[in-house]
Amino acid sequence: MEKLLEQIKKGTVWAFPGGVHPPQQKSLSNNAPIARLPLPEKLVLPLKQHIGASGKLIVEKNQHVLKGQPLTKPSANWSVPVHAPTSGTIIDITPMPSAHPSALPELSIIIEPDGKDTWCELSPLANPANASHDELVDVIHNAGISGMGGAGFPTYVKADIKQPIEFLIVNAVECEPYITADDTLMREHAAEIIKGIELMQQLLNPTLCIIGIEDNKPEAITAMTEAAKHNEHILIQTVPTVYPSGGEKQLIKLLTNREVPNGGIPADIGILVHNTGTLFAIQQAVYEGKPLIERVVTVTGNTIHNPGNVWALLGTEIKHLLDCQGFSPVPQQRVVMGGPMMGFTLPTVRIGVVKTTNCILAPDHKELAEPGPEKACIRCSACADACPASLLPQQLQWFAKSKEYDKLQEHNLFDCIECGACAYVCPSEIPLVQYYRVAKVEIKEQIAEKIKSDRAKERFDARKARLEQEQAERKNRHKRKPAPKSTEEQQKVADALARVKDKTSDGDNKSAVAAAIARAKAKKQGGELEPDNSEVAKERAARKEQARLYKEQKAQNNGDDEPVDDKKSAVAAAIARAKAKKAAQANEQAQSDDTESESPVATDDKKAAVAAAIARAKAKKAAQANEQAPSDDTVSESPVAADDKKAAVAAAIARAKARKAAQANEQAAADNTASELPDAADDKKAAVAAAIARAKAKKAAADNTASELPDAADDKKAAVAAAIARAKAKKAAQANELAKQSENAEPQGNDESSEGSQQTAQEKKKAAVAAAIARAKAKKQQKEGNDQS
Structure with a gap:
């Protein structure tokens, strides 16, 4: 220095x-x-x-x-x-x-x-x-x-x-x-x-x-x-x-x-x-x-x-x-x-x-001439030699023209004092200083925008943190911490807990009463006692153990290695109801097909529409009856009325009935189709068809009897099933009666040829055969219902 x-x-x-x-x-x-x-x-x-x-x-x-x-x-x-x-x-x-x-x-x-x-x-x-x-x-x-x-x-x-x-x-x-x-x-x-x-x-x-x-x-x-x-x-x-x-x-x-x-x-x-x-x-x-x-x-x-x-x-x-x-x-x-x-x-x-x-x-043109048009740089380095800040004016000008602001800052643009020495010595008359001034302004604007955005982000983060803090404070505002207990109060609470524990061994009811009394006393003394749920838990565990032993004993009596699950029985019942509903839909489809096949015979559009409506109503009623049967079985399977095995048996009965109803509907549709064929015109063919129908009905009855095992239901369920069977038989008889009436109806209109008269007689004969087969089926179903009852 x-x-x-x-x-x-x-x-x-x-x-x-x-x-x-x-x-x-x-x-x-x-x-x-x-x-x-x-x-x-x-x-x-x-x-x-x-x-x-x-x-x-x-x-x-x-x-x-x-x-x-x-x-x-x-x-x-x-x-x-x-x-x-x-x-x-x-x-x-x-x-x-x-x-x-x-x-x-x-x-x-x-x-x-x-x-x-x-x-x-x-x-x-x-x-x-x-x-x-x-x-x-x-x-x-x-x-x-x-x-x-x-x-x-x-x-x-x-x-x-x-x-x-x-x-x-x-x-x-x-x-x-x-x-x-x-x-x-x-x-x-x-x-x-x-x-x-x-x-x-x-x-x-x-x-x-x-x-x-x-x-x-x-x-x-x-x-x-x-x-x-x-x-x-x-x-x-x-x-x-x-x-x-x-x-x-x-x-x-x-x-x-x-x-x-x-x-x-x-x-x-x-x-x-x-x-x-x-x-x-x-x-x-x-x-x-x-x-x-x-x-x-x-x-x-x-x-x-x-x-x-x-x-x-x-x-x-x-x-x-x-x-x-x-x-x-x-x-x-x-x-x-x-x-x-x-x-x-x-x-x-x-x-x-x-x-x-x-x-x-205020110069004249000789004193300060107008700058000429900018020419290409010849790389003479005169600007670099004249720069008092030891910069690279030519390089800075290239970066400024291409707006490479990062490179301008790396080359220390802001060290330029804008003295104009570089432009003064440039033989290409490039206004270098003007490029630098514009670039400086744009860089400053970018920096200002970045600062503004950073401040905005800081304000946003601060606001977010403040809102979260306020939300947490609102949640905890009403949570009041209990006042600390004195040593005397803590001792009173401990004594009350000890008395409660001593009285819990006197019995289930006495222990609950004693615990309630102890809690009331402790609260009266000023202490806060946590609820003792140990006795309730013990009672719940005992009930669960008792239920488990009962199920095991029941399973052993029935010869089953595993007890029947209530949930499985409910699933089986639901499946049975679905099958019954499907069978009803098939029945309705068969009835609609019969109605369509009989429409040419009836020849009268109005009567055909009436017959179709009656058939649809009967099919819907049959579906409701089929749906009612599983629901009755489900009602009878309530936990209070029967045990798990009864529920399983009821589900099996419902499935058998649904299968039987589906087979009966399918047989009726087949019989109606067979009765309408032109090849069955004579009596011999009608007799053969009746024999086939009786054999199928007998087989269906045998299947029904086999499915309803003696040990499959109790008296109450048997009575319910018999009543349902009788109702179904009665409905089937009514349906056959109505079909007979619609088939025997004579067509109205003008006189026809002799060939039309012969065809009408054959159709009447076919209708008589079909009616006889239907009556036989109805009588057999009624008899089977009486045997079941």
């Missing part, structure tokens, strides 16, 4: 990489003193003229304001107020074009001066040397001072920095061509600038203050040296004229041989940099109480008749400055805010002066 100080004090200057030497053109404007301009017709003051948040409005339309009166107040971090540059009336508060290449509208205050230029009450510090740190910072903050040589960083933030500062650097280089605002300010107000430096020394307490001035400003060097000779901690250092030596990082390298780390700030290496205009504004705020309402602006160019530096009120339109200095525009005139290297062309001259405006350049 001591060696570095010695080198600095000896005047050692270190070189930075890159740099160019454009024509200076400073002599146009630095030969005349700073001029005062008449009041403009109106002032357009944007609320935001610095980096950070804009202030909050504290005035309204049609309000009269005084010179120096605050129009906004700080509302957030990095927010500084804006003050009225002169007295007048606020005629409007509306968005106006901003001092930016895009000229996007920003909320602005429009003041119409009253011409009196009346100051508000000013409050300077009586003794700044004895003022506290916070008092000085508040004065700088309330005066609305921000950086006046670069991006407009709020000065109060730098003044209140907590990191230790070794070197305070005053940037008086002013390296860009044409601009002489700081040069003339140092010539005329060197003492005020030194006072501002001493105020910053009081706030930051640096080891050394270095004022860097280019060697092309001899008058400014002399004035500043004379003003600082009484302060041994201020050093005037002359630097060579190389563009961009006025860049913050480049000036630090020149004066201290230190480099600001990538993505860092000068304070990270113990250095702070201020502009001469900013220090002058600090002196004005502290010693005179004046806020920042004006600044020195260079108005120059070949189209200006009186180029020079003027005191411009903030908000003054550029047109007013040009007109006051004698502006003679040329066709396709360009007006640039800033210098020729880092400035930008204004879309309109109705834009107002802001805190960072240091130059208005």
